[in-house]
Amino acid sequence: MPDLDVTTDVRADARRNRRQLIVAAREAIASRGLDVSALDIATAAGVGVGTLYRRFGTKDSLLDAVVVGLYDEMLDSAQECLRVEDPWEGLTRFVTELAGAHRDSRGVAEVTAACDTVPTPEIAERTTALQDAVIRLTDRAHAAGALRADVTWQDVMIGSRAGLDTDHCLGVDAGPDGWRRVITLLLDGMRAPGYTPLSGAAPHLHDNS
Amino acid sequence: MPDLDVTTDVRADARRNRRQLIVAAREAIASRGLDVSALDIATAAGVGVGTLYRRFGTKDSLLDAVVVGLYDEMLDSAQECLRVEDPWEGLTRFVTELAGAHRDSRGVAEVTAACDTVPTPEIAERTTALQDAVIRLTDRAHAAGALRADVTWQDVMIGSRAGLDTDHCLGVDAGPDGWRRVITLLLDGMRAPGYTPLSGAAPHLHDNS
């Protein structure tokens, strides 16, 4: 929950509205994804759309503010997992939390999957930092012999999306925590020693050229 | 590829247009999901929208025809996998093919995930048949001691969606066959003996009351 800005050159109600808009936008992005309408956000915040544009200039500017906050939370989580003693425990915890973040906010799932759109510098920087963290978590697990040698850090990254669209299938209901079962099984599959040789190229950094 | 209907009481061009519409709808549904516009389908089929409505009465009627065909293909695949000698091989093959069907057609992914909308009788019937097949595949694998005892047939069903939204994550590109790595790792996690006790309730049949 960032944005404790103590900007004092605006009226108190303006500052309050700004905060309410961020909160509302966060929730709206979580449940409906990044293409929420400005009206939806404003209404949820209890203000008019005019106020949204007055406070943030542009709808995207508001969305960006929210998304950067969400990235910072993922980064915090990664740093914390790097401090966990047991490398395997640290890795599984982070994968689970990253998967949870993706599920908690449809917007997060949409942004982390974006590859055609050019990210803002803030997001690009945090993306790299998250990659670094996953690389470190993976290296630790490899070094400890806990993670299959043929599983790369990119596999780990990709795997944290595996629980995204797994709520229902052909009449079966996974329940509210169903994604945890999926992630658990996936992590078990990643745990050394592995059974099935992985075929195909490993996931690689996205080349946007 | 069903619909070899030899209806002869319509003009030849009408019959041809009908077939082209089904083909175009199939492709459109695959790439854009179930809410393709009628205009998109008609254009891809090389006809006017009027022809679509004349041939199928309603857009949904056309979509239903396509979706039922897709379900039949999944059922064929299931029957084939049940004929595979090795139970584990049969199970993994079906999970992989079901996952592939979900990825090949965004529409399939949308329909199999639907739980609020009441399915047509044709779909309901085929859904039950698919459940039966998965139950049999799972039972065989359990009996052979190849599948973790705590993995249910519902887990198997849900797991076949795990590769759905796993193409990109935080700058990482899984590549065109990345989903196969995810599914492979997941299946390895399902393979006996398991490591991590599964927590939470197992997925259950969806109760639409």
Next chain:
DNA sequence: ATGCAAGCGGACGGGGTTCGTCCGCATGGT
């Protein structure tokens, strides 16, 4: 208490998309 700058709501114009119909024209088949 009062005055005014700052802020507010929400109606509005403009632009976009989709559905399903309808009618003047074309064409398959006898």
Next chain:
DNA sequence: ACCATGCGGACGAACCCCGTCCGCTTGCAT
């Protein structure tokens, strides 16, 4: 050669969304 059947696509109606603008309100300093 004729006409019933079929065709294309323009069209009206119903949505939804963005960002602006203006008349009204309110915080706050005096």
